[in-house]
Amino acid sequence: MATLKQIRRRIRTVRSTRHITKAMEMVAAAKLRRAQAAAAGARPYADAMQGVLQRLAGASRTLSHPLFELRAVRRLAVVAVAADKGLCGGFNTSVLRRAQACIGEAPDGAAEIVPVGRRMWRAFRAGEREGALGLELLGDLADWDAARDLAQRLTERFLEGRVDRVDVVYTHFETVARREVVKEALIPVEPRRGEGVPGDYIFEPDAAQVLAQLLPRYIATRLFAIFAESVASEHAARMQAMGNATRNADEMIESLTLTGNKLRQAAITRELTELVGGAEALI
Amino acid sequence: MATLFRVEILTSEKRVRTTEVVSLTAPGSEGMLGVLAHHAPLITALVPGPLILTQDDGRREVYAISGGFLEVGGNRAVVLADALERPQEIDLPRARAAEERARRRLQSREPGIDVRRAEAALRRALSRQQISARWADRRETDFEAEAECPT
Numbered sequence: 068m069a070t071l072k073q074i075r076r077r078i079r080t081v082r083s084t085r086h087i088t089k090a091m092e093m094v095a096a097a098k099l100r101r102a103q104a105a106a107a108g109a110r111p112y113a114d115a116m117q118g119v120l121q122r123l124a125g126a127s128r129t130l131s132h133p134l135f136e137l138r139a140v141r142r143l144a145v146v147a148v149a150a151d152k153g154l155c156g157g158f159n160t161s162v163l164r165r166a167q168a169c170i171g172e173a174p175d176g177a178a179e180i181v182p183v184g185r186r187m188w189r190a191f192r193a194g195e196r197e198g199a200l201g202l203e204l205l206g207d208l209a210d211w212d213a214a215r216d217l218a219q220r221l222t223e224r225f226l227e228g229r230v231d232r233v234d235v236v237y238t239h240f241e242t243v244a245r246r247e248v249v250k251e252a253l254i255p256v257e258p259r260r261g262e263g264v265p266g267d268y269i270f271e272p273d274a275a276q277v278l279a280q281l282l283p284r285y286i287a288t289r290l291f292a293i294f295a296e297s298v299a300s301e302h303a304a305r306m307q308a309m310g311n312a313t314r315n316a317d318e319m320i321e322s323l324t325l326t327g328n329k330l331r332q333a334a335i336t337r338e339l340t341e342l343v344g345g346a347e348a349l350i
Numbered sequence: 351m352a353t354l355f356r357v358e359i360l361t362s363e364k365r366v367r368t369t370e371v372v373s374l375t376a377p378g379s380e381g382m383l384g385v386l387a388h389h390a391p392l393i394t395a396l397v398p399g400p401l402i403l404t405q406d407d408g409r410r411e412v413y414a415i416s417g418g419f420l421e422v423g424g425n426r427a428v429v430l431a432d433a434l435e436r437p438q439e440i441d442l443p444r445a446r447a448a449e450e451r452a453r454r455r456l457q458s459r460e461p462g463i464d465v466r467r468a469e470a471a472l473r474r475a476l477s478r479q480q481i482s483a484r485w486a487d488r489r490e491t492d493f494e495a496e497a498e499c500p501t
């Protein structure tokens with residue numbers, strides 16, 4: 068049995084840990100709000116982009132582009148998007164596990180991993196591989212330039228025939244409490260043809276050239292949206308994890324206080340008994 | 351009173367501006383193009399240059415756009431800008447430095463130079479300087495604060 072002094076010390080430790088988890092929870096909540104606002108701000112552009120692509124695809128069924136080309140997958144690239152930091156529950160591990168599963172499914176293990184976020188970067192030892200693709204630091208808000216650069220390099224790899232497909236594994240953000248690790252195909256681009264496409268559009272210079280300019284930009288936009296969602300999910304996950312930790316600390320403080328009180332009570336009773344016993348002996 | 355139509359200016363990060371205008375002038379890949387209300391449906395690529403919105407009262411609002419796309423349809427125009435700035439915001443020394451850098455890269459004739467990228471950078475830098483020179487000090491580009499889109 069611990070002494071009263073030891074228990075008091077433990078209460079102090081738990082309380083200071085609770086301060087930290089509580090602070091982290093609040094910081095994550097603030098960052099989550101910013102990440103959500105950023106994701107919402109980026110949506111009109113992404114939607115408009117998607118619309119233009121659909122109208123292009125609808126304008127001509129024969130419209131083709133190397134980035135539409137579905138090839139037999141001999142080499143697969145898997146972009147794994149997670150966080151720079153830990154302390155966010157199972158957020159990083161679930162992405163890691165899913166990404167590893169995807170690599171396992173690749174024919175003859177001919178898969179290249181493209182880690183995004185320091186946790187993924189380290190997990191896949193990207194720093195030790197020469198010319199590894201990826202992004203070491205994702206940051207607190209998705210960065211457009213970083214997304215565009217990575218999208219560009221992935222597109223180049225696809226066009227050079229060094230990979231036949233690029234998939235992305237990331238955490239899809241539904242609501243603050245609902246997140247899900249998903250896999251999406253990034254390259255080749257699958258245009259959704261013929262979904263109620265209105266009207267005869269004039270294309271300048273022509274549909275093929277607009278398409279050639281649009282597709283790389285479209286891929287970058289998709290990747291940026293994925294980064295933005297993953298970042299929002301990360302902050303939501305951290306907020307939840309830290310909220311749980313704070314509640315656990317509360318419970319611990321409560322039960323320790325109870326034990327401490329019992330011990331103190333027992334000590335007082337014992338002293339009293341001794342006093343009474345001593346007094347009786349004197350009479 | 352002229353017929354108005356809706357214009358939305360979007361970048362990859364946010365909605366920059368939504369407004370009703372009389373006309374829109376944009377640097378299309380085939381040359382400057384003007385759009386009035388009820389324009390035929392159109393999708394075009396944009397090159398670096400000035401993007402000009404003309405309001406009902408004749409006031410003009412100018413942006414320097416570095417490329418993107420324009421979609422017109424249903425009496426609505428959507429500008430998908432790669433990057434966008436007001437003439438007053440243009441960093442002239444930076445644009446000059448970018449021009450210098452692009453020219454040096456183009457002249458060096460070394461292998462491994464992405465000529466197309468360098469040319470694109472040069473076009474952007476020149477367009478920024480021209481727009482800054484022409485519009486940066488003009489009062490007509492000013493707008494009331496309330497007209498600014500909330501960000």
